[in-house]
Amino acid sequence: MEREGIFGKEEGFLKEARAFLNEEREREIAVCGNTFCPKPHLDTYEGLLSRYDALLTGYEKLQRKLGVMMRISDKQQLKINNTNQELTEAKEQLERRNEFIRNIFGRYVSDDVVDSLLDSPEGLSLGGEKRDVTILMSDLRGFSAISDSYSPESVMGMLNIYLDEMTEVIESHHGTIDAFIGDGILVMFGAPVAMSDHPQRAVACAVGMQLAMERVNRRNVAAGYPEIAMGIGINSGSVVVGNIGSARRSKYTMIGMNVVHASRIESYTIGGQVLISSETRERCGEVLAIRRELQVIPKGYKEAITIHEVAGIGAPYGLHLPTPAGVDCCLLSSPVPVCFAVVHDKQVEHWLTDGEIVGTGKNLVFLRSERELESLVNLRLLLTGEEGSGLEVLAKVQDRVDSGCQVYRVAITHASTEAEGFLAQLQGG
Amino acid sequence: MEKLLIEPTRSSPRIRFDGQAHLLEVTGESYPEDAAMFYRPVFEWLTRYLEGLAAGVEVRVKLDVNYFNSSTSKIFMDLFELLDDHVRAGKTIVAEWISHEENDMGIEFGEEFQECVTDLPIHVVTRA
Known part of the structure; x- marks a missing residue:
């Protein structure tokens, strides 16, 4: 048939x-x-x-x-x-769930991480992998002292303004916020979403964050809060990334010596500075503008390392930090006696060294001391003269002005309102 | 007579016609692009088999197809009609339309096919 x-x-x-x-x-x-x-x-x-x-x-x-x-x-x-109807309903439900996850989860991790996890749910499994990333660590200078002087609501208010502005800058550069550590922010570039230009992105982000501090301080002043300053340290290298924790609670994060290295570099900053490791500088290439190089021996390191102060980053970012104003030094007719202690890792040494403030400038003092001080060492200065007695200032040694007379340029990282007023009076007088 | 074996694909069922065991089975899903072409060898084999079938031998035909397109439904009706003709001519053939017990629609399809024949018994059988 x-x-x-x-x-x-x-x-x-x-x-x-x-x-x-x-x-x-x-x-x-x-x-x-x-x-x-x-x-x-x-x-x-x-x-x-x-x-x-x-x-x-x-x-x-x-x-x-x-x-x-x-x-x-x-x-x-x-x-x-x-x-089809069931599929449509299931799709709508899935979209609502995704939106919910994005809204809740997205407050803690960047959109990139949420997208990556939603695209590949297997990424939620615990585990890790070695990745080449750039780590950015920021910290507010002297914020612990500020937080002791203000109400909890004001401290939270200040932090929220700061973190709000910083988060926007970080996300615009596709950084993944690993953690808010008090007033510090730990950010990774290059994970979970791989990017070949993560060192440049991180440096551009850091410069952008410093530039955004102007907005932070405008909002702070408007709200009756003090101005704050931030330091940023950056390092590039291999770390272990992944969801770390238990089956009940896990977090996408990174672990490794390179993270510690970034944190150590950050500890040498003063407000407004971006310091980077040699590794990051090398990877960024000619696009970076470097202001100066410094040799430091971080805690736990046997040999000195070189860190680099960023002045800006060229095309395609075109971001530059303001050039520091020339040091307008005001020599004091009568030096102000102080005693000071060196601070290592937030631990103040037990003995005090005598010195005197021989001059002042914007956000800095010129300290004469017989004691040898290394660049970038943190100091706790205590005014001991008749006027201003008992006022405290947190500061960081920048460099020695003149090797002959043991005078150091010291950047003020935090001063109470009274101390600020006293130093301003010295400068004016 | 040689067996007819056609392996299943995503859109066509497994065909296992065993002339020795007198067991003809169609299992899987059926929505081939060209149903007439896919089932042509099936009808050719079946026609030859039924013509040579000795009287008194009972043939069992089992269809367990949980999804099929409209063209396949026409093919199945032709298949049942062919079997129906041979039952009227004195052959002993029993057909089973197998469907999952929770597939109400599949059971209803079996009942629809029952209406297409006059002499061929089509039993609607459910499986768990």
């Missing part, structure tokens, strides 16, 4: 019936000519009935099959429609 299509059988019936009809017409014309011939030959008439019966039976079957087909087709269509 030849079957052309699914209706091949029925087409066969019709073809046969049509051929028979044509044949009969020809025979009628041959027998009767053009005259009307009401009765065909008897044998042909029987044959005609038989053919008619076959055609009618075939048509009846076809009609029955068509009816069944349509009912089945309608039911299948209904099933597909129901399935």
Whole structure:
């Protein structure tokens, strides 16, 4: 039986019936000519009935099959429609869940991490991998002392303004915020979303963050809060990244000595500075503008390392930190006596060294001391003269002005309002 | 007579026609691009088999197809019609339309096919 299509059988019936009809017409014309011939030959008439019966039976079957087909087709269509409806509802529910995850989860991790996890849910599994990243660590200078002087609400208010502005800058540079550590921010570039230019992005982000501090301080002043300053340290290298924690609570984070290295570099900054490791500088190449290089021996390190102060980053970022104003030194006619202690890792040494402030400048003092002080060492200065006695200032040694007379340029990282007023008075007087 | 074995694809069912065991099985899903072409060898084999089938031998035909398109439904009706013709001619053939017990629609399709035949018994069988 030849079957052309699914209706091949029925087409066969019709073809046969049509051929028979044509044949009969020809025979009628041959027998009767053009005259009307009401009765065909008897044998042909029987044959005609038989053919008619076959055609009618075939048509009846076809009609029955068509009816069944349509009912089945309608039911299948209904099933597909129901399935589509279920799929649409499931999709909407999934979108609502994703939105919920993005809203809640996104407060703690960047959009990149959320997108990455939503795209590959297997990323939620605990585990880790070694990745080449750039780590940015920022910290507010002297904020611990500020937080002791203000109400908890004000401290939270200040932090929220700061973190709000910084988060926007970080996200715009596709950094992933690993953690807010008090007033510090730990950011990674290059994970979870890999990027070949993570060192440049991190430095551009750091410069952007410093520039955004102007907005932070405008908002702070408007809210009645003090101005704050931030230091940033950056390092590039291999770390272990992944979801670390337990099945109940885990966090996408990074671990490794390179993270510690970034933190150590950050500890050498004063407000407004961006210091980077040699590794980051090398990877960034010529696009960076470097203000100066410093040799330091961080805690736990046996040898000195070189750190680099960033002045800006060129195209395509085109971001530059303001050039520090020339030191407008005001030499004091009567030096102000102080004693000071060196601070290592927020631990103040137990003995005090005598010295005197011989000059002042914007956010800095010139300290004369017989004690040898290394660059970037943190100091806690205590004013001991008749005027200003008992006032405290946190500061960081910048460099020695003159090796002959043991005078150091010391940047003020934090001063109480009273101390600030006293130093301003010295400068004015 | 040689067996007819057609392996399943994503859109066509497994065909296992065993002339020795007199067991004909169609299992899977059926929405081939050209249903007529896919089932042509099935009908050719079946026609030859039924014509040579000795009287008194019972043939069991099992269809377990949980999804099929409209063209396939026409093919299945033709299949049942062919079997129905042979039952009328004195052959012993029993058909089973198998469907999952929770697939109400599948069971209803079996009942629809029952209406297409006059002499072929089509049993609607559910499986867990």
